[in-house]
Amino acid sequence: MTTATATITRAFERYVDTFQSLDPKATLRHLYVPSLILDARGPQVLSSEGEAEAFLTTVMRDLAECGYARSEIAASHVHVLSETTALVR
Numbered sequence: 213m214t215t216a217t218a219t220i221t222r223a224f225e226r227y228v229d230t231f232q233s234l235d236p237k238a239t240l241r242h243l244y245v246p247s248l249i250l251d252a253r254g255p256q257v258l259s260s261e262g263e264a265e266a267f268l269t270t271v272m273r274d275l276a277e278c279g280y281a282r283s284e285i286a287a288s289h290v291h292v293l294s295e296t297t298a299l300v301r
Contacts, residue, residue, distance in 0.1 A: 216298075217290045224288060224300045232282050234275060236268035243268075 213221070227242035243264050249256040251271075258264040291299040 214292075216292055220290045220292070220298045220300065221288065224290075225285075228283055228285060234272040234280070236265050236272055239268050239272075240265055 223242070227239070230238050230242055233239075240261060243258070245258055245260055245264055247258040247264060249258065249267065256267055258267055289301050291301070293299060
């Protein structure tokens, strides 16, 4: 694992840990706008911090209503796309 990949993996793990709190404002610290979120509802383009917070608020409310407790990431793969962009799957 390269240093860049290790750094990206740790950042993703911190994001997941924060996301599990279901606190949109805390989770915003881990997102940069513009962002593209790919989920079951399709692509979500977040152009501002306000849009990102609204998106997270909705997602986290829906998860709480469904009894969400935590996320388990069995494996992740980092694909460095450029000096400033990576994809974590």
